[in-house]
Amino acid sequence: MENPPRDAQEVEWIKRVQRGEGEAFALLIELHERRVRALVFHLVRRRDEVEDIAQEIFIKAFRGIRSYNFRSSFGTWLGRIAANHCYDYLRREQKARVSYYWQMSEEGSRKLEEAAEKRDALTAEEEVVVRDLADKLLAQAPAGDRMILVLKEIEDQSVEEIAEVLNLRVNTVKVRLHRARKRMLQQLKKWRQRR
Amino acid sequence: MRCDEARESVEELRGDALPAPIREHLVTCAACAAYAREWRLVEAGLRALAREPVPAASLGFAARVVRRLEGLAEAGRKSEELWERAGRRFVYATLLLALTTLLVLLLPSSGPLRAPPTTEAYFAGLEVAATANDPLFADEASSDFAPGRSGPTEGSSAKPR
DSSP, X not given: OOOOHHXXXXXXXXXXXXXXXXXXXXXXXXXXXXXHHHHHHHHHOOHHHHHHHHHHHHHHHHHHXXXXXXXXXXXXXXXXXXXXXXXXXXXXXXXXXXXXXXXXXXXXXXXXXXXXXXXXXXXXXXXXXXXXXXXXHHXXXXXXXXXXXXXXXXXXXXXXXXXXXXXXXXXHHHHHHHHHHHHHHHHHHHHHHHO | OOHHHHHHHHHHOTTSOOOHHHHHHHHHOHHHHHHHHHHHHHHHHHHHHHHSOOOOOOTTHHHHHHHHHHHHHHHHHHHHHHHHHHHHHHHHHHHHHHHHHHHHHHSOSOSTXXXXXXXXXXXXXXXXXXXXXXXXXXXXXXOTTSXXXXXXXXXXXXXXX
């Protein structure tokens, strides 16, 4: 039976916290901190707010840990709390400003698209431009779209994992993902038409 | 092949060569070809975002969270104690009030602070009426021996016994 020591140890820590041993929670934080920070950063895109938001997520997790019933992995359960917390944050967030992409000439943006299409390695400057473009498109996307796009495209989670975190069916995730991508491209088209 | 099928495949087949039916569709459908180009651009941006370094874990993050939790627990305990104290005082005050009310209702009618009951007042009234003209029980207000007076005054017909 496969039972990696780390999982057994994590289970033991969780049970200790559920019994009221608060100091065991520090061990769980150290185990999952990096992943939570990454998710918060990719969703929120503000370096100076990552620490505070991550703290709030762990505090919520501590308060609700007695409700954790070991049916999903602790990381997934924690990811769900993080996703919900960031979702509430994103709904309050303001829209982003203009992107570097629009400062490029027509020729420049065409070359960029060709390079991206061929999956050629982008130059450092091109990388900054496309990253900024994607950042701004994500920033203006509705919170639900942003959530699902970040989990899939940036966190590289499978559709099944996303379904578990967001408590949705797999088919629902697929449909929502496709719609989110489509809306993002519609926004890109609108910006282009205004250019 | 339908356009929505082709576009979904373009989105999903990241890094993989597109199958022939999809490539053929993109050649014949300008709208889907444009969609594919735009998606590749955005996809490149999303991949670039994924490569961006995540803010490093600050030293002592876990300890800070645990300290904050302890602080919140302490604040919660103090709040509970305050309510408990207020609750106890309220209960004591209510008991005292109930006891006082009970005493007022149950205590006998006699006593320095209690007015005489109706029957006693009646007989007291009769006694006053009966002794009103009796010189022995004359109004003390008109007596020579009223408090403050030293002796019989001139012209007074009342004589001490």
